[in-house]
Amino acid sequence: MRIEVDTAAIAANVRALAARAATPVCGVVKADGYGHGAVASARAMLDGGAAMLGVVDLAEALRLRAAGIDAPILAWLHGPGVDFSLAARHGVEVAVSSIAQLEAAAAAGAVIHLKLDTGLGRNGIARGDRAAAIARAIALAAGGARIRGAMSHLAGTSRDADLAQVRDFASALAEAEPLGLELRHLASSAAAIALPEARFDLVRIGMAAYGVDPSGPGAGDGSEAAALGLRPAMRASAAFVDGVAEVGLDDGLLPAVGAPVLLGGELAHVAAVGACSIRVEPPRTGDGVLWGDPAAGEPSADAWARAARTITYEVVTRMGAAGRGAGVVAAGPETAPRRVLELGLDGEPRRLVGELVGVKRVEPGLGVSYGGEYVTTSATTLALVGLGYADGVTRSATGRPAVVGGDGAHPIRGRVAMDQVVLDVGDRPARVGDPVVLEHASAPELTGMIGPRVAVEVAGSVADADAMELLGERIGAALRAGDAVLLIGPLGAGKTTLTRGIGRALGARGTVQSPTFVIARTHRTAAGPDLQHVDAYRLGDEAELDDLDLDLDGAITVAEWGAPLEHALESWLRVEIDRGEADGDDESPRSVRLRGHGPGWDAARVRSLTAPVPTEEAP
Ligand SMILES: *Cc1c(COP(=O)(O)O)cnc(C)c1O
Numbered sequence: 001m002r003i004e005v006d007t008a009a010i011a012a013n014v015r016a017l018a019a020r021a022a023t024p025v026c027g028v029v030k031a032d033g034y035g036h037g038a039v040a041s042a043r044a045m046l047d048g049g050a051a052m053l054g055v056v057d058l059a060e061a062l063r064l065r066a067a068g069i070d071a072p073i074l075a076w077l078h079g080p081g082v083d084f085s086l087a088a089r090h091g092v093e094v095a096v097s098s099i100a101q102l103e104a105a106a107a108a109g110a111v112i113h114l115k116l117d118t119g120l121g122r123n124g125i126a127r128g129d130r131a132a133a134i135a136r137a138i139a140l141a142a143g144g145a146r147i148r149g150a151m152s153h154l155a156g157t158s159r160d161a162d163l164a165q166v167r168d169f170a171s172a173l174a175e176a177e178p179l180g181l182e183l184r185h186l187a188s189s190a191a192a193i194a195l196p197e198a199r200f201d202l203v204r205i206g207m208a209a210y211g212v213d214p215s216g217p218g219a220g221d222g223s224e225a226a227a228l229g230l231r232p233a234m235r236a237s238a239a240f241v242d243g244v245a246e247v248g249l250d251d252g253l254l255p256a257v258g259a260p261v262l263l264g265g266e267l268a269h270v271a272a273v274g275a276c277s278i279r280v281e282p283p284r285t286g287d288g289v290l291w292g293d294p295a296a297g298e299p300s301a302d303a304w305a306r307a308a309r310t311i312t313y314e315v316v317t318r319m320g321a322a323g324r325g326a327g328v329v330a331a332g333p334e335t336a337p338r339r340v341l342e343l344g345l346d347g348e349p350r351r352l353v354g355e356l357v358g359v360k361r362v363e364p365g366l367g368v369s370y371g372g373e374y375v376t377t378s379a380t381t382l383a384l385v386g387l388g389y390a391d392g393v394t395r396s397a398t399g400r401p402a403v404v405g406g407d408g409a410h411p412i413r414g415r416v417a418m419d420q421v422v423l424d425v426g427d428r429p430a431r432v433g434d435p436v437v438l439e440h441a442s443a444p445e446l447t448g449m450i451g452p453r454v455a456v457e458v459a460g461s462v463a464d465a466d467a468m469e470l471l472g473e474r475i476g477a478a479l480r481a482g483d484a485v486l487l488i489g490p491l492g493a494g495k496t497t498l499t500r501g502i503g504r505a506l507g508a509r510g511t512v513q514s515p516t517f518v519i520a521r522t523h524r525t526a527a528g529p530d531l532q533h534v535d536a537y538r539l540g541d542e543a544e545l546d547d548l549d550l551d552l553d554g555a556i557t558v559a560e561w562g563a564p565l566e567h568a569l570e571s572w573l574r575v576e577i578d579r580g581e582a583d584g585d586d587e588s589p590r591s592v593r594l595r596g597h598g599p600g601w602d603a604a605r606v607r608s609l610t611a612p613v614p615t616e617e618a619p
Contacts, residue, residue, distance in 0.1 A: 014048030035320020081333030243283025337386030369414030472501020486562030571600025
């Protein structure tokens with residue numbers, strides 16, 4: 001699978017859209033630039049005249065800053081652990097969706113936009129909280145807080161419903177008059193193109209900038225985008241052998257049976273989509289274009305969306321990220337909501353784990369998410385989860401159950417968005433930060449794909465000491481110089497047993513045994529780097545760590561009770577071992593969890609530690 005991105009098309013699209021809307025543009029590059037690559041897309045949008053960039057979370061914003069982009073950036077969705085002082089320090093503006101976020105962002109000195117819910121029922125300050133939020137903002141501004149803008153987002157249910165949102169937004173702006181707001185913004189691509197009343201001071205343009213008609217796949221031939229003067233920026237292709245290419249559902253491909261593929265100068269059609277492969281008829285061999293530029297005779301991404309009964313947004317966002325192999329390192333809680341795909345030790349998906357990023361009471365009759373397909377029937381509590389189709393929750397997941405806080409399961413309500421889904425939890429208590437779990441068993445289509453913002457954790461049960469040593473061997477086989485493995489778990493959990501397996505894989509000389517009495521023991525290995533086996537239990541501070549004189553760059557370090565080493569490392573693999581209920585029995589199963597931290601342990605590398613369980617018919 002190969003993704004090519006025409007950044008000149010993105011720049012030209014932004015230029016055309018800015019001229020059409022006659023309004024400054026905020027170029028939206030969330031979810032890795034809708035699969036096109038965030039940094040390259042951001043640069044192209046700025047080239048095309050964008051005045052600002054829009055992202056979902058601080059992690060995305062800081063990645064743009066790290067790439068040297070110094071344009072204004074706005075981030076509008078924050079997890080419960082967000083540290084707004086990072087926003088202030090890096091000059092990232094933040095939109096706040098609750099009074100609590102407003103207080104925190106103001107205290108941190110960040111530049112603030114109020115994000116108001118005017119009828120989307122998703123992110124944003126609820127109507128019922130609006131007056132109090134605006135009053136509080138006015139008080140904070142009087143005390144020096146920097147409140148620069150207000151924004152809302154349209155549901156696109158109908159022209160009339162959008163105009164009702166425009167009026168509601170305008171009335172909120174009237175209330176906020178004393179704030180002297182500089183940037184008032186409501187429209188995304190669709191309204192920027194077709195609803196002048198919604199344009200205000202800034203239009204936030206995502207999909208149209210990538211050359212896709214925001215109003216849907218249309219006739220499936222890309223003609224609507226072309227009529228708007230837009231050029232698609234993404235070309236997806238794959239190598240086919242006898243009609244089969246090795247790209248499938250696990251890569252984010254949607255089950256688009258019937259979609260066209262340009263192969264050998266002629267159109268073939270998708271006959272089947274499997275986990276790791278796709279088959280077209282007739283079965284030709286060669287480079288096939290899945291979608292590209294219809295003006296050049298290639299199929300359109302719209303055609304894939306039609307065949308998969310979804311919108312083109314999902315096609316490019318999922319496939320682009322997967323096809324570009326975007327190995328983004330998952331962000332920490334201070335910059336992004338929790339997004340974790342948990343795999344079993346055999347590599348099978350178990351569940352997708354997120355958290356509540358917003359909880360609000362709303363009125364009856366409120367449409368939820370785009371198109372307002374779910375409408376609240378009474379006063380209720382809506383809970384917002386920071387996972388969307390960019391993270392693997394495919395749009396067909398509406399209605400699937402999500403478990404909040406370990407008990408009640410609630411169906412996903414309304415359409416799945418790129419970064420968010422909404423649950424209606426009724427009158428049950430729910431709090432920002434509550435964990436949310438989508439079980440693979442109840443929604444197998446959700447969790448095959450790993451979105452680029454999603455961390456991978458491997459978890460499972462290890463039957464006995466032999467199995468623990470085998471797991472150690474598997475980990476050891478993947479290690480290289482400079483790696484660190486931190487083992488966390490109670491006495492007798494099996495940390496030394498696991499290390500013995502690592503030692504065996506590395507060909508370590510001497511006997512691997514508990515390092516408790518020596519604190520650190522170095523084993524030469526057959527050919528590779530040394531294995532340093534450390535007991536960090538009594539390491540008090542960094543000075544004591546320094547005294548050990550470990551070679552953290554040249555050797556492989558395995559530290560039991562390893563948590564204190566985190567401060568000295570950029571990347572590490574954390575292995576948590578738990579004895580579970582069956583305390584005291586040395587041969588009882590252990591539960592194990594593998595978690596990567598830092599650039600050295602991205603999702604793909606953590607995933608590489610899994611191995612399929614051998615079956616009878618395996619070759
Ligand atoms: C994604 C998003 C946009 C851009 O939407 P497009 O339809 O892709 O133009 C604008 N504003 C907000 C708040 C968004 O989440």
